[in-house]
Amino acid sequence: MSSSHSNSTVASYEPPADLERLQRRGWIVGAVGVAACLAGWALNPIQFFQSYLVAWLFWLGIAVGSLAILMLHHLTGGRWGLVVRRTLEAATRTLPALGVLFLPIVFGMQTIFPWARPEAATDELIRQKAAYLNPTSFTLRGFLYLAIWALFAFILSWLSLKQDRTAEPGLSRRMRMVAAPGLAIYCLLATFASVDWLMSLDPYWYSSVFGVYFLVGQGLSALAFLIVMAVYLSKREPLEAVFKPLYFHDYGKLMLAFVMIWAYIAFSQLLIIWSANLPEEVGWYLERSYGAWKYVAILLALFHFLLPFVLLLSRDLKRDAKRLSRVAILVLCMRFVDLYWLAAPSFGHEGLSFHWLDLATVLAVGGVWLALFTGQLRRRPLLPINDPLLEEALADD
Amino acid sequence: MSTPATSKRPFALMAEFRSSKELLHAIREARGAGYTQLEAYTPYPIEEIWEELGHHRSWLPLVVLIGGIFGACFGFFMQYWVSVINYPMNVGGRPLNSWVAFIPVTFETTILFAAGAAVLGMFALNKLPMPYHPVFNVERFALASRDRYFLAIARWDPKYDRQATEEFLHRLAPQEVSEVAS
Numbered sequence: 001m002s003s004s005h006s007n008s009t010v011a012s013y014e015p016p017a018d019l020e021r022l023q024r025r026g027w028i029v030g031a032v033g034v035a036a037c038l039a040g041w042a043l044n045p046i047q048f049f050q051s052y053l054v055a056w057l058f059w060l061g062i063a064v065g066s067l068a069i070l071m072l073h074h075l076t077g078g079r080w081g082l083v084v085r086r087t088l089e090a091a092t093r094t095l096p097a098l099g100v101l102f103l104p105i106v107f108g109m110q111t112i113f114p115w116a117r118p119e120a121a122t123d124e125l126i127r128q129k130a131a132y133l134n135p136t137s138f139t140l141r142g143f144l145y146l147a148i149w150a151l152f153a154f155i156l157s158w159l160s161l162k163q164d165r166t167a168e169p170g171l172s173r174r175m176r177m178v179a180a181p182g183l184a185i186y187c188l189l190a191t192f193a194s195v196d197w198l199m200s201l202d203p204y205w206y207s208s209v210f211g212v213y214f215l216v217g218q219g220l221s222a223l224a225f226l227i228v229m230a231v232y233l234s235k236r237e238p239l240e241a242v243f244k245p246l247y248f249h250d251y252g253k254l255m256l257a258f259v260m261i262w263a264y265i266a267f268s269q270l271l272i273i274w275s276a277n278l279p280e281e282v283g284w285y286l287e288r289s290y291g292a293w294k295y296v297a298i299l300l301a302l303f304h305f306l307l308p309f310v311l312l313l314s315r316d317l318k319r320d321a322k323r324l325s326r327v328a329i330l331v332l333c334m335r336f337v338d339l340y341w342l343a344a345p346s347f348g349h350e351g352l353s354f355h356w357l358d359l360a361t362v363l364a365v366g367g368v369w370l371a372l373f374t375g376q377l378r379r380r381p382l383l384p385i386n387d388p389l390l391e392e393a394l395a396d397d
Numbered sequence: 398m399s400t401p402a403t404s405k406r407p408f409a410l411m412a413e414f415r416s417s418k419e420l421l422h423a424i425r426e427a428r429g430a431g432y433t434q435l436e437a438y439t440p441y442p443i444e445e446i447w448e449e450l451g452h453h454r455s456w457l458p459l460v461v462l463i464g465g466i467f468g469a470c471f472g473f474f475m476q477y478w479v480s481v482i483n484y485p486m487n488v489g490g491r492p493l494n495s496w497v498a499f500i501p502v503t504f505e506t507t508i509l510f511a512a513g514a515a516v517l518g519m520f521a522l523n524k525l526p527m528p529y530h531p532v533f534n535v536e537r538f539a540l541a542s543r544d545r546y547f548l549a550i551a552r553w554d555p556k557y558d559r560q561a562t563e564e565f566l567h568r569l570a571p572q573e574v575s576e577v578a579s
Binding site for chain 2: 267270271274275277313315
């Protein structure tokens, strides 16, 4: 019984060799996707930029959401977070790359956002908002959000690395001190980002709850991705013995909470706008329930909320890594559908028209992102080896 | 008139431990030795005990689920009946069956009935209120709500044997082993 304990203090938790294969696959998918995107960009630049926005927001949500969950873990503690801290840290270290991947949106701004087009100058309502919604400040703000998020990600990763090397006991507290303002700043910036990147697709429309909707979505994306990665790592050495059903139970409970809060926020927005029934607000919903979009909205209600909610009520399912990961994959798919439903109806196509570029951009950004993420994950031990609480977390009780 | 210590039909044998770790160890040992009718008493809830005791699955989640579903249907159709059937009224040109507006109340009644089912179901499944329970015949049992941990092996356990079970419990190094008069 005690022999496994002495073993675990010696182990260095080197990342499994399988991760290299995952990284290679990421590069391959990314390369194919990028080639397809280049072709699509040449053939149909408008569609390319519009699809690209959704794809970029989807993968960004996982990286930024991971930062939020990482900071949440630093503040609240818990063994569930300790064993996936390295996964979260690796995801947040992709933020500079996602900043580079923001460039196509800057270049394609005119085709994506109505307020960035020359004819917007003749629109009185948009002209009134031009002090905020103009290409220069949009670009600067976008890079500012990404830079500040990346800064917090790197401070936390750096402190974590220092803890690995020096085992200084005060580092846990310092990470907490960074995480507290970091979480508040994240929420503030993500709210602004939601206005810039999604809400302004329809420059007439506004909703004060939209920022929360956006950042809850990011948290849910990150959590679902985290579960998939945790299950992946729990099937391989060296973490095979580290993950306990109890942790998956905790991840499942967190995902259930996020699914519920997503539905709560989504419904709050609908109820308020539906009750007021003001023309400048309700048009947003009319666009999103017109024709085939109605079925996308129903799909979201059923598979972004109802099905995961009902499944995650089960205690057995939450403790079963395999079944939990299936729910997480469903949630990840629905995260994309949600972002697509938020963005695409504003692009002015007639009804729902899913383009192959919508898929190609997700694969391009996703492949590259996954490769970068795996590369980051491979660079450090899979557990924060010198965290003072790790020994307790690994003890078999 | 027999004193509790020599009661002819005892309720159980009970061992007192100083820590949850000792109690958990004792439960594992007792289960390993083939005892099935175990009950543990602790000053605060300990998650692992529920599993270690090998208790049957609780019906409570199902009771709560049924309560919640009933509450949801009740809340929604109450509003539907009022607004569509019993007293139809045109409010701002909205349809009579304005389901969006019905959701908050439906949500509230879901929680209300689920929570009510949880409380009442818990009482019913625990057979509460229970004015008398034999464990309180052991004087030191009062410490179960302070800093001591108790394990009881019931008389109706197939392996229960006054002598052998008491010896078994003593081997677990408890603070004290006492017979619980019924």
